[in-house]
Amino acid sequence: MSAASGSLEPEAVRTMFDSIAPLYDRMNLLMTAGLDRRWRDATARRVVRPGDYVLDAACGTGDLALADLRAGASRVVGVDFSKRMLELAERKSSAVEWIQGDLCRLPFPDGAFQAVTIGFGLRNVSDRAGALRELGRVLAPGGRLGILEITRARGPLAPFFRIWFETLVPAAGRLLSGGSAYSYLPASVRRFSTPAQLAGEIAQAGFGEVRYRLLAGGSMALHVGVAA
Numbered sequence: 001m002s003a004a005s006g007s008l009e010p011e012a013v014r015t016m017f018d019s020i021a022p023l024y025d026r027m028n029l030l031m032t033a034g035l036d037r038r039w040r041d042a043t044a045r046r047v048v049r050p051g052d053y054v055l056d057a058a059c060g061t062g063d064l065a066l067a068d069l070r071a072g073a074s075r076v077v078g079v080d081f082s083k084r085m086l087e088l089a090e091r092k093s094s095a096v097e098w099i100q101g102d103l104c105r106l107p108f109p110d111g112a113f114q115a116v117t118i119g120f121g122l123r124n125v126s127d128r129a130g131a132l133r134e135l136g137r138v139l140a141p142g143g144r145l146g147i148l149e150i151t152r153a154r155g156p157l158a159p160f161f162r163i164w165f166e167t168l169v170p171a172a173g174r175l176l177s178g179g180s181a182y183s184y185l186p187a188s189v190r191r192f193s194t195p196a197q198l199a200g201e202i203a204q205a206g207f208g209e210v211r212y213r214l215l216a217g218g219s220m221a222l223h224v225g226v227a228a
């Protein structure tokens, strides 16, 4: 397992995010020209109903948890195992409860939440099937899961995204952080399931009504499923 292969042990993932935390929001802005807020809002609006108690798993610096609040959640909990990412989330809002923890072993009872969101997080989890089952466990029956993730673009814009993600983003990351985290990013996207495969994995984990749509010229995928 290595950053260049796009696959890392959980402890290495945590250390990597701790080290890039100060850079994370700026790199997001640079990589997406600020469109990431729109995709997070689309994810939250798709699964959060007014008054819901919502978990944002792998919350990082907190932007999807804040989108869950904007979508009408009455209470949001953000969970992440990187202390440094959470420290930045804490500075953004005290309206969310920020908890340090592993999304594969969540400290919540069965059926605690009406909706769960996870943005750009699932790709970093090696036991994806276990993670999906755990997210399903903490959802109440009928509760909704929303997964926002980068995907390998296909179609006419694919060459543009390839140059962008595979060359320019790692170069900018190296320049700004001096590390390999932004080489891990395109490698992890290459390794990740296609949207159709991921839909199958979500269904396999016990979710019904699994659907997905592509965003951002086919470079992002928004999957949803309903807990049984």
Ligand SMILES: C[S@@+](CC[C@H](N)C(=O)[O-])C[C@H]1O[C@@H](n2cnc3c(N)ncnc32)[C@H](O)[C@@H]1O
Pocket: 010, 013, 014, 017, 057, 058, 059, 060, 061, 062, 063, 064, 079, 080, 081, 082, 085, 101, 102, 103, 104, 118, 119, 120, 121, 124, 125
């Ligand atoms: C790319 S960031 C995404 C952050 C945020 N969701 C967003 O939309 O910007 C991925 C986050 O997943 C977290 N993460 C990865 N594996 C995790 C795990 N098993 N448990 C908890 N957090 C995890 C990392 O610490 C990191 O903060």
